[in-house]
Amino acid sequence: MFGHGPSHPARTTALALALPLLLAACSSAGGTGTTEAGPPRSGGTLRLGISSNPDCLDPQQVGTNAALNVGRQLTDSLTDQDPTTGQITPWLAERWEVNADSTSFTFHLRTDATFSDGSPVDANAVKTSFDGIKALGAKSLLGSSYLAAYQGSTVLDASTVRIDFSAPSAQFLQASSTMSLSVLAPAAYQRTAEQRCQGEGLIGSGPFVFSSFKPNQEIVLTKRTGYHWGSPLWQHQGEAYLDRIDFKVVPEPAVRTGSLVSGQLDAITDVQPVDEPQFTTAGFTEPVRPNPGIVFNLHANTTRGVLADEAVRQAVSKGINRAEVTSTVLTPNYKPATSILGSATPLHTDLSAQLAYDPAGATALLEADGWVAGPDGIRVKAGQRLTASVIFSSVFNQNQSVLELIQQQLRRIGFDLRIELHTNTENTQRQQSGDYDFLWYNVTRSDPDILRQHFSTKAGNRSRLTPGNPLDEVLDQQAATVAEDVRGLAVDQAQRLIVEHAYAIPVFELTQVHALGPNAHDIGFEASSRLRLFDAWVSGS
CATH class of the missing domain: 3.10.105.10 (Dipeptide-binding Protein; Domain 3)
Known part of the structure; x- marks a missing residue:
């Protein structure tokens, strides 16, 4: 099934089954590290080498993998998408209705999710966020196209919001699962778009929170304590396993590869074809997924x-x-x-x-x-x-x-x-x-x-x-x-x-090809082949 929603007016979607989703596509080792590592454990830092510097961290504004791979960990979306089937499933929204010509979408939100500043993820927050994305215009590289026909959002009650379009927009249901249309706290819009790009006021409801950004060096995220409203597609519920994620900016492929081999990094993105063979044996795994x-x-x-x-x-x-x-x-x-x-x-x-x-x-x-x-x-x-x-x-x-x-x-x-x-x-x-x-x-x-x-x-x-x-x-x-x-x-x-x-x-x-060292496990992909690190964990010292 592609759509998880009604095909005629006022028909309410049923909740998807909360089945665990394994890595959508990967090498024979499954992209999960060595099998003798044991069950997932909490704690530790994942040192992840990325190939380019994110010019902006706000997922509502950016279009590059380097930036979206960071933003996905900070923010949640109304829906999620199964990478294997394409089905749209609940996340912040428990259910929704779509009208006959796909110009109106009504979302019923779960009531227990909060942003990292403690404010509720409610209908007003969704309206503020979508209005904010629309206001970005061309600065929202992907969101502006998803919301091209956006007319506005209406708060029906604290946990119900209707989003209307001036033209048929069936694509919006999938777009609502992306980090480009992820939901930020109302307080985030008290900062300028440029400030949010640098992480200032980048307040999401995701499993990690922003800690620091040193351009061309690193981005640091830390675990959100008390998080318990993850997507049913994820492998576990509750808080993320990792205490911290260090995204290390390493543009040179040879240096990135060498840093993983030497143990200075736990995992890297964007493995070049010439370097792939050395990561298929000797304790390394190579998660891969073609881009949709x-x-x-x-x-x-x-x-x-x-x-x-x-x-x-x-x-x-x-x-x-x-x-x-x-x-x-x-x-x-x-x-x-x-x-x-x-x-x-x-x-x-x-x-x-x-x-x-x-x-x-x-x-x-x-x-x-x-x-x-x-x-x-x-x-x-x-x-x-x-x-x-x-x-x-x-x-x-x-x-x-x-x-x-x-x-x-x-x-x-x-x-x-x-x-x-x-x-x-x-x-x-x-x-x-x-x-x-x-x-x-x-x-x-x-x-x-x-x-x-x-x-x-x-x-x-x-x-x-x-x-x-x-x-x-x-x-x-x-x-x-x-x-x-x-x-x-x-x-x-x-x-x-x-x-x-x-x-x-x-x-x-195009295929996303990453490499994991022996201490990195369960680095997964979401449906757009960007990183999902909620289930990731590290073993060893």
Whole structure:
């Protein structure tokens, strides 16, 4: 099941069963440390090496894993999402109702949760928090998109709040489980957004509280005493096991790896493919989980140059050997794309047959389309070379190596892919202005509505499509209901249209690969493949 809510008005959701959830995906060792460590124990400090400095700690404002991995430990959300099934389950909200067109969501809150300043997590706090996220505007990198149609929240009583939207927003139910829409105390909004970024007034109801932040060095969190309202999906209830979490900022992969091997760190994030083999034996474990959302892809501007020709785009898709990309540049932990959505995304459709490597088919398409081999092997047609550029940034260390291999693969079918490295800011500017042939990117979200945000002509429209096309229609349909059967059909059709017309060309799924030393245990992932450290514990000295 994807949705945990009603498919028609005034039907109340039932409470989900409080079953323990093990690590959603991991190495054969399960990401839980050595088996002889014994049962989980309370106390101790987890020294966790992270790959970049969080510019902002407020989960309502940030979009990077480095920041969200911190923010998730400090704050709770209205709902939670099962990483295995995609089901939305209770957390701060015990139950909810959704109206027929998914424009109104009524949440009934549990009454025993408090913020770390002692104030209650009540309907007024939820309203204040959601109004505060909306007021952030563009500063809320993810929340602003989740709340694009937000009209406001109404306090019905102390433990009941209704959240209304001006347009169908089925995606909001999943969004309510994310740390981007997690709930902060009303007192937090007495501080500026910039102050909250540095941890000042960052008052949540989560199992840990903020202690200190030294930029480019470390972030320290400490256990919240008395915490007892954790998600039913977690492995235990009550307080967190750890007394303290030290997030150590270690940008250099080799230094991060060496610090874990030498015992200076207990665990690290963002293990590079070249370093993976040393963490699969000798007491180390390697938790991994593919990211849900839009996979790494070549997103075509269908109005520009040779990419305006659908046969060319289809040939490019057939000319990419996705299995060679993952086996040569990456590792077995990374999966070839089987759709524009990653396999961990609810309502993902397996289109691997349509994305099979088929250079003969690519050649046949191009030749039938009038593209003939030129003197340097690159095809030409009416004096035009078969060439396009891709703009990318180095947010994932292997991006350039992947694109260079794709460049080689496409030359075999006579296509010249030019590779252009830019900063994130430059790429954003060019994407917004339409100054690109291909965009190379991925987006993490555990809800298929991410397709609407990037493909709909009413939203991002990165393919530069004409309004009123069939893709728009099915993207609108999936946005209008939380009923899985209806929504699932629309999402399936959207994926098929994107792949069939090669509006974007999926390549591989990003995967979170971490490593644990022998004293670190039960570091888990939530549904968006970010860290959940409530069940984590340490053994040894």
